[in-house]
Amino acid sequence: MGATGLFPTFAGLCLTTLVSSFGFHYYETTNKSLTLQYFEIHQAPWVFGKQRSIAAATNIVVGLSILGLSAVLSYTSMYLLVGVLICMTALWGLAQNPTRKDLTPQCKKMVFHKRYWLFYLLTFMAGARRQIFIAFAVFLLVKKFEYSVQEVTLLFVINNGVNYFLSPLIGKAIIRFGERKVLSLEYAGLILVFLSYATVDSRWVVALLYVLDHIFFNFSIAIQTYFQKVGDPADIAPSMAVGFTINHIAAVVLPALGGVLWMVDYRIPFVAGAGMALASLLLVQRIRTDA
Secondary structure: OOHHHHHHHHHHHHHHHHHHHHHHHHHHHHHHHHHHHHOOOOOHHHHHHHHHHHHHHHHHHHHHHHHHHOOOOOHHHHHHHHHHHHHHHHHHHHOOOOOOOOOOOOOOOOOOOHHHHHHHHHHHHHHHHHHHHHHHHHHHHHHOOOOOHHHHHHHHHHHHHHHHHHHHHHHHHHHHHOHHHHHHHHHHHHHHHHHHHHHOOOHHHHHHHHHHHHHHHHHHHHHHHHHHHHOOHHHHHHHHHHHHHHHHHHHHHHHHHHHHHHHHOOHHHHHHHHHHHHHHHHHHOOOOOOO
């Protein structure tokens, strides 16, 4: 295929990536905002957990469906089929009206208040931790331990299966024990996980660490429910948008910086991650919303 033939393919890929990224970021911000507005402080953690549980089950079903359809449909046909299903779901959603008139009107401007500093810092740290899990943990599996595509896929399935059952329980734990205790458990666990990533030599142990890492990843919903307790109800929507932006500052910077450090020594990003987890552990002790 010549340069002329490659251009439409490249342009289509860029457009698809742009639309997909826009949709995901719009959904995530809106979902967090509406969940915190529509549910009380003793309901929201469980709702977040249940949402993640359903998402995990959906990942498994869709993954298996694609695996089966790939045997009878082309790549283009599968994209068209999924696209039609998404459009039909969107049309159904447009016909629904779940809105309530008794909620606090949201501030229409971006909000950045000094009193929310702990929420901002924890959100930034969560963004950094997310990149270590998404980028460097998988890279460790493939680069050092030579995991195949099939083995990494199996780990994804295991993670989603575990999260289907555990995510609602994590939400209930936040309700019962409070954000400070749950986040303390997450960051204390991450210190051990990240340091173990840097020193482990067993393929089985690193797989277990990856599953544990993914479990701890779901504890981050406590950051949003913490804001629900301390923030002005009118600031929920703009603050979720600001928080998602702060989260992605780390998402843009850390992979590039970590990649450079990886070339020096692959252990450095994980040791740095353990240091950030320790800093986060100290920060969450400032949370004072727990009974």
